[in-house]
Amino acid sequence: MHSIKDVANLAGVGVGTVSRVINNIGSVKPVTRNKVIEAIRELNYVPNQVARNFKMQRSYLVSLLLPSIFNQFFSELAYHIEDELDRNGYQLLLCNSGGKPEKELYYLEMLKQNKVAGIIGITYNDIEEYVNTDIPIVSIDRHFSKQITCVTSDNFEGGRIALKELVKAGANNVAFIGGATSINSETRNRKKGFIHEAEAMGIRYVVYEEPDPIADDIAFIKRFLKKYPEVNGVFAITDMLAAKYIEIAKRSGLRVPEDVKVIGYDGIQDHEYFHPVLSTIRQPVEQMARKAVRLLLKKIEGESVEHEDFIIAVEYWQGETT
Numbered sequence: 001m002h003s004i005k006d007v008a009n010l011a012g013v014g015v016g017t018v019s020r021v022i023n024n025i026g027s028v029k030p031v032t033r034n035k036v037i038e039a040i041r042e043l044n045y046v047p048n049q050v051a052r053n054f055k056m057q058r059s060y061l062v063s064l065l066l067p068s069i070f071n072q073f074f075s076e077l078a079y080h081i082e083d084e085l086d087r088n089g090y091q092l093l094l095c096n097s098g099g100k101p102e103k104e105l106y107y108l109e110m111l112k113q114n115k116v117a118g119i120i121g122i123t124y125n126d127i128e129e130y131v132n133t134d135i136p137i138v139s140i141d142r143h144f145s146k147q148i149t150c151v152t153s154d155n156f157e158g159g160r161i162a163l164k165e166l167v168k169a170g171a172n173n174v175a176f177i178g179g180a181t182s183i184n185s186e187t188r189n190r191k192k193g194f195i196h197e198a199e200a201m202g203i204r205y206v207v208y209e210e211p212d213p214i215a216d217d218i219a220f221i222k223r224f225l226k227k228y229p230e231v232n233g234v235f236a237i238t239d240m241l242a243a244k245y246i247e248i249a250k251r252s253g254l255r256v257p258e259d260v261k262v263i264g265y266d267g268i269q270d271h272e273y274f275h276p277v278l279s280t281i282r283q284p285v286e287q288m289a290r291k292a293v294r295l296l297l298k299k300i301e302g303e304s305v306e307h308e309d310f311i312i313a314v315e316y317w318q319g320e321t322t
Helices: 004-011 015-023 030-043 049-056 072-087 101-114 155-168 188-201 217-227 239-251 285-300
Strands: 061-066 091-096 118-121 137-140 149-153 173-180 204-211 233-236 261-266 279-282 309-312 315-317
Touching: 004 015, 004 030, 015 030, 061 072, 061 101, 072 091, 072 239, 072 285, 091 101, 118 285, 137 285, 149 155, 149 285, 155 173, 155 188, 155 233, 155 261, 155 279, 155 315, 173 188, 173 217, 173 239, 188 204, 204 217, 217 239, 233 239, 239 261, 285 309
Parallel strands: 061 091, 061 118, 118 137, 137 149, 149 309, 173 204, 173 233, 233 261, 261 279
Antiparallel strands: 279 315
16 A cells, blocks of 8 residues: 555655645645646555544544435435535545434444544434534434534425325325324424314324334335225325335225325435325425535534524425325
């Protein structure tokens, strides 16, 4: 493995010059910079990020704590977060917790010891007492009582819109289905907005939940269909759950949208599961991701953030299921 000295020798410059090019600091003539970059490419030199952080007393690593990288919404979010970090000279450290609280706690302790610059976190577990605010943190879809900035979509309004669109499509006996998340999770507001609008409009509704994460989505949906066969409009807490509902409902002899109208939440339309194209409440994923990064970088630089909660508007996407 080549060292920074090898790069300096090949480029015919000092080690300090190579360091300035790598860290993009100080003044380096364009001709010299090009020599260093060419030497790095020729030697396939990879800087030791940990050593750089230690020497400079500063980290350029930001951790993203996710429940699951397999979830299309989370993977799309991660893509835009990494891109925004890269634009600002930071690297992403991905921590995939699988939604397990013990794994989240392990990652939080590891991140604390490794001195990352900051954390962007998505968790639906009750781990508040273990969250250390000494490290700059931005949360997505989750409120903490500590002074941690939260970025989220307007979940309450999304629930209201879903109810109105189901009724507009002809449903008069509706249901909200999903996992019952932590009391501090913004996703609970999807249900609250749905209920609020149903009661305001005098629409008959039911709420069918199990603790999140639901152990078996298919069994959950089958139990719902058996218990509430009369429901003709469904709002699912996520697009993935909506897609699974449609699949099981069709196997049970229900036609979508003729017999039952279905709306999801997230807006991950390009996934292969979504045939027919799902009607959904679209979260502004890219906007949420880039906003979270920009707020975190402000905190890392010691700048004040004007307020702690940032709620971004959603929109309804008409599909073939309503």
